[in-house]
Amino acid sequence: MKKILFIEDEEALQRAMGDALEKAGYKLIKALDGEIGVSAALKEQPDLILLDLILPKKNGFEVLVELKKDPATKNIPVIVLTNLEGSSDVERALSLGAMTYLVKANYNLSDVLGKIELILNHHEK
Amino acid sequence: MGLWQCPQFLFLIMGAVIILAILTTYAVAIKYQDPEIAALVVLVLAAALFLVGYLIVRSFEKVALASKSKSEFISIMSHQLRSPLSAIKWQLNMLLQGQSPANASQEYLETIMQQNERMIRSVNDLLEVNRIEDNDLILRPREFSLKELTSKIINEYKNYASAYNVRVAFKDGEELMKIFADEERLGRVIEHLLDNAIRYSTNGGNILINIEKQNDGKILWKITDEGRGIPSAEQRRVFEKYFRASDVTRFQTEGSGVGLFIAKSIIKQSGGEMGFSSQESKGSTFWFILPVKI
Numbered sequence: 106m107k108k109i110l111f112i113e114d115e116e117a118l119q120r121a122m123g124d125a126l127e128k129a130g131y132k133l134i135k136a137l138d139g140e141i142g143v144s145a146a147l148k149e150q151p152d153l154i155l156l157d158l159i160l161p162k163k164n165g166f167e168v169l170v171e172l173k174k175d176p177a178t179k180n181i182p183v184i185v186l187t188n189l190e191g192s193s194d195v196e197r198a199l200s201l202g203a204m205t206y207l208v209k210a211n212y213n214l215s216d217v218l219g220k221i222e223l224i225l226n227h228h229e230k
Numbered sequence: 231m232g233l234w235q236c237p238q239f240l241f242l243i244m245g246a247v248i249i250l251a252i253l254t255t256y257a258v259a260i261k262y263q264d265p266e267i268a269a270l271v272v273l274v275l276a277a278a279l280f281l282v283g284y285l286i287v288r289s290f291e292k293v294a295l296a297s298k299s300k301s302e303f304i305s306i307m308s309h310q311l312r313s314p315l316s317a318i319k320w321q322l323n324m325l326l327q328g329q330s331p332a333n334a335s336q337e338y339l340e341t342i343m344q345q346n347e348r349m350i351r352s353v354n355d356l357l358e359v360n361r362i363e364d365n366d367l368i369l370r371p372r373e374f375s376l377k378e379l380t381s382k383i384i385n386e387y388k389n390y391a392s393a394y395n396v397r398v399a400f401k402d403g404e405e406l407m408k409i410f411a412d413e414e415r416l417g418r419v420i421e422h423l424l425d426n427a428i429r430y431s432t433n434g435g436n437i438l439i440n441i442e443k444q445n446d447g448k449i450l451w452k453i454t455d456e457g458r459g460i461p462s463a464e465q466r467r468v469f470e471k472y473f474r475a476s477d478v479t480r481f482q483t484e485g486s487g488v489g490l491f492i493a494k495s496i497i498k499q500s501g502g503e504m505g506f507s508s509q510e511s512k513g514s515t516f517w518f519i520l521p522v523k524i
Contacts, residue, residue, distance in 0.1 A: 115313065117341045121320035124334065159309075161394075161432055161483070188312035191305055209316035214323040 107225060110134045110151035112142030112168060113186070114160055118209070122155070125214045131221075139163025143171050146178045153225055155217075156203070158187040158194065166197060173202040182224050186217065237293065240286045247282055251275035303472035303487060310352045310486045314345035352486060358418075359471060359488050362495045369412040369499055376409050376416070376441060376449060376520075377402045383420050384439065387428065395434030396455075398424070402441045409449060410523045415496045422489035423453050423516050429483045430457035430514070444519070448502075452517040460508040468506065469494045493518075 109131050111122055116137075123133040134149050136142035140162040146154060154172070158165030165185065172178045185203045187194075188210055195206050204224055207217065233239050251272075258271045321338045361367045384398050391398050427437045435456030442450050460468060467473045471491040497504040497518045508514035 115317060117317040117345065118320060120334075120341075121317070121324050121338075124324055125320075159483070188309045188316060189305070190308070208312075210312040210319065214320050215327075 106130065106132045107153070108132045108134055108149060108151040109153050109155065109221065110136060110142070110145055110149060111155045112136040112139065112145075112160065112165070113155070113157040114138060115157075121214060122217075125218060129218055129222075137161075139165065139168045142168050146172055146181065147175065150177075151181060153221060153228075154181055154183045155186045155221075156183050158185060158189050158198070166201060169198065169201040169203060182228050184217075184220060184224065234285065235289045235292055237286055237289045240282060240289060244279070244282045244286065247275070247278055251279065299470075299472045306472075306486055307352070307356070311349055314348045317345045318342050355486060355488050355492060358492050362492065367495065367499050369415060369496075371411050371500075372413060373408050373410050374413040376451065379413060379417055380420060380439060380441065380451070383417060383424060387421075387424055390425075391428050391437070394428050394431055396428050396431045396437055397435075398428075398437045398439065400439045403443055408522075409520055411500050411520060412496070416500070416520075419493040419496050419518065420451075422493045426485070426489060426516070427453050427455040427457065427514070429485065430459075431455050432458055432483070435513070448519050448521050450517060450519050452515060454513065454515040456513040459510040459512050459514050460506075461510045465506075465508060469504075 107130075109126055111119060111133055113119055113122075113135075114137050119133075119135050119137070123135065126133045134145055134151055136145045138161040142154075142156070142160070143163065145151075156165050156168060160168065163171075165187065169183060169185075172181065172183065179202075182204045183202065185198045185206045186209055187206075188208060190208050198206050205220065207220065212220075254275065255268065255272055259268050262268065321342050325335060325338055358367075380400060380402070384400055387398070424437075424439075431437065437453065437455045440450075440452040440454070442452075444450050464473075469490050472487045473491075494504045497520070500520060502518055502520035504516070504518040506514055506516040
């Protein structure tokens with residue numbers, strides 16, 4: 106079963122995403138702040154990481170930097186999933202190594218799941 | 231913005247000063263043969279030009295800053311509204327597709343309700359800012375107990391506080407401390423202050439709320455946290471509308487930047503005063519003083 110790490114402090118989003126991923130046959134690992142997110146990525150070695158930007162303890166950009174610096178986590182694809190939409194935020198996230206940048210409010214869960222599937226399939230090859 | 235901060239007006243003044251400078255230099259040069267006097271006049275006029283030029287640059291900076299905080303505010307506010315909106319959207323996705331586990335529907339609906347409440351609050355805050363700016367903040371004072379109101383709000387924030395690993399203690403005076411003010415709005419003030427104290431306690435800790443009667447009969451309400459505090463360079467701007475602390479904090483906490491602006495305006499309108507003291511990475515104390523009767 107593929108493991109997906111969701112670094113997001115909003116419980117409601119965690120639950121909805123968790124239920125949706127479970128239905129689609131994935132396993133969700135929850136991280137409610139940036140610090141837990143980084144250590145969970147290292148320990149659990151997920152197949153993909155969904156990352157919010159505004160996070161307690163360590164913000165999403167800091168998390169991204171740490172993930173990409175560590176050889177043990179740098180190849181895990183990261184989808185930034187946020188409600189920030191400043192062009193500088195998007196650019197910064199992509200230049201730090203995020204695979205794609207999705208605005209939560211603009212995507213249905215099924216769309217996000219579609220993206221996850223796409224990236225996972227692509228990444229395997 | 232005053233006339234002396236308006237770039238267009240300053241340019242007009244600058245033009246006038248330049249014309250005046252040329253004419254005066256001409257007149258002086260004709261009248262006096264002394265090169266020293268002409269040089270002195272030119273020097274004085276050049277200084278005047280420098281001053282106007284400086285004022286113009288300053289006023290442009292002000293305009294730029296205002297529009298920057300405005301666009302920052304719009305991006306923060308849209309984020310504030312989008313967070314609950316996306317939570318509602320995803321939960322509705324699950325409910326509509328009938329994909330939620332058996333007993334989850336009720337929980338989803340309850341969370342949707344909470345998120346909805348959050349959005350209403352954000353919009354109400356915006357409207358309140360508008361009322362304050364239009365000098366249209368009408369208070370509806372009546373007698374109530376500040377102690378009971380505070381306890382009620384602390385109770386409402388219990389789960390939120392424990393999610394942040396924060397303990398909230400409340401030390402009230404012995405009396406009930408009845409005051410005469412707009413209870414609903416004062417409730418918003420306390421909510422904003424408590425919410426900030428919790429949100430900026432990023433490493434947990436204690437929050438202490440204190441109510442006491444001062445010697446002059448006024449009531450002092452005080453909240454002290456052990457949070458990250460406010461850098462001294464930013465303390466000056468804390469009560470400014472739309473102001474939010476710098477980058478690091480901005481990406482670690484949510485907030486619209488209008489809470490303290492609203493809180494201070496309400497307290498001022500109620501005949502009281504509000505202030506704070508803060509030390510970076512040690513914590514902050516915010517307080518307000520209210521008269522018992524307005």
